[in-house]
Amino acid sequence: MKPIVRIALAINIYAILTTAAICQTTPQPSLFELSGQHLAGTPFHLPAYMTLQEQMRLQEHLPTHQKIRIEWDSLPGMPHDRLLTEDEVKGTALSAAFAVLSRNHAVPGAPGKLNFSLGPDTLVFIAATRAGEIRSLNVMPDFRIQDAEGHRFVTAKIAFDINLADDPQIAQIAFFKPELHEDHFELKRLGNLTLSSSGGH
């Protein structure tokens, strides 16, 4: 082979390899991002005219939101004045004992950008109409859990705030726990709260 041809071939091979190195994998949507597929596994649905992205956009632009303080006695009967170890809670199912402690409407500002990232230490809440149409949702930390060097500690009973759209049609809030199955998350339903339309609870 002539030297010039050899150089040209080498350049071509280098170019192909370099391109391959850069474009090795087309990134897929993150496994950890909440998607329409996750919602499809729940009894709730987005409005027909809306994607999850559009719901996100709507939620970001709302001028006000409602703030609901929730109490969750996740492990009834367990002490809630100290952290529980994994061994103490092993085999105990999470309870659906969610209760509304307070509810404030017309709080200034949007309920926030949708936090899409799912994880074993997160909770997903979906606020929906009576007919199950999703009007607001988000992913939030499960503040019950404290993972320290692989040891998981749990607070049995907590109270926390959620921010959601101040939509008078919202009649229920459902809570889900993302569960990792090999390479995907599934939303496991924990419980429901029914809200009164009057604004109180």
Add this chain to the structure above:
Amino acid sequence: MQPQRLLMFGMLIVSLATRICIAQDGAVIGASVVLQNGPTDHRAQIVFVGDGYTQADLDNGTYARQVSYALSSSGLFNISPFLEYQQYFNAVRIDVVSRDSGATHYDTNPIIQRDTYFQSAYGCSQTTVVPRAICANTTRVVDTVNAYAPYNGGHARMIVLLVNDAEFGGAGFLGVAVVYGAFGTFDAPAHEIGHSFPALKDEYFNVPGDACHLDSYGVNVWNSPYGTPWSYWISPFTPLPTTTTQNGVPGAYLGANHCATGLYRATFSSKMGADLSRPFEQVNTEQFVYWIYSKAILFPDGIGHPSSSDVSAVEGTSVSFSPALPDPNSAYMQYTWNLDGNVVDRGQGNGHFSYSVNTASLGLGTHTVEVEIADLTPLVINPSYQSPSMTSANHPVAWNLNVTCDSHSTTSDYYVSYTDSSGATCTDTHEVTDYYDCSGTYVGSDDEVVDTQCTRQCWADGGAYEVGYDWVRDDGANCTTYYWEQDYSCSDGSSYTNDLGQGDTTCYYMTGGGGGGGGGGGGDGCYDYDYYYDECMDEFMY
């Protein structure tokens, strides 16, 4: 952050809340803004909360110093990607008094109990002591932050609980990072922040006392070397599993999250691993940047320039547009400028930050100028992260540009002189504005007096006359000097007297100290010292 800037923020500390919540184990004093790079609802907000600080600890500045250091250029902002994105952060410090100083230690024998507001405890529990870990009442931390640094819709929040203890320790719980306050560098706090916000897993293993769970994996730790969430970072020439000990090579390295086998980490050594001094490396850094963007509405900060979305300009003039951004100097920010839906400019960096249009090239009426912004930082290569979160897609920046026709006018001056009723000579300056419509046809004029200048006329009321002024000379002689004066009346009713100069005098000045023959008088009996009239010469002598 530059020291000057820190100082400025320090001086501008603003109390956000004055409410004091008294609790048995302490009290919340209040909150202060300690870093303000932009509007609260367009930034990631770091909220520092302290535990185990007594009033004395707060008074001697221990807690405030630790927070200041954390926000200094030696602290968090010395670490990528906080270094590159420091303009995207605000920070608030919440001061909390605890009854006791320090933290509970379940990791000592005997156990040390401390009564602190957030119940921070080394070892986490009495029954299962976890070395180095600090647990706390994180729901109380979150409630305190909600009360004193309320979430207002658009911002991301990064809560850091500083525990007033000298022993190395911490924990990164989702939503709250717990860090010992006496950190020497910010590496350990940054590691915990990595757990709490982008939900990064530990990348170390083989540490006695740690618990391995093979079902605990995430964005930076996976249960197989294949199909990892970060696979797009891995070169096809990198073997899987990856065995090189070279730093900065994304791959799938055996051992992670407290498990020596069964779990794989993204790089050989990163800040989420055993060597906290290492950088976060590519995969973790990408997660951080994405976390910031996915939680906060970072840009635009507002409409930018012009500051109104409705802009009016006369045909033929130029109008310049630019968006409001946390860091307009970023070389990786891409701007796509659209005029009436057509791309007119696209590029990265400062050179494309603004767009100027000459309205002469546009038709009359309303046009739309829109800029699409995208952060193309090489720290993020996953396009599903970049769009829409790292773009302005959900928050378009647009202006309505109304181009009006050039219904121009011309102005000219002319002058009118006259004598007014007082007899003064006056001149009025008239400004004439001639108006023309868009086609150039004359449509009318305005004539306005814009200035009047009058010169008054004055006349002598009579002839000059002498006025005598009496004075006493040094030797006691009474003297009178006469001056010529003349009275005048003027057209505006005023009058004045004109001084025409000195006339006769009955005696002249003399000096007091010359003595006979002094000062060169020369025996003529006259005095010619400085500043005095010489009686003989009748003139000033110098």
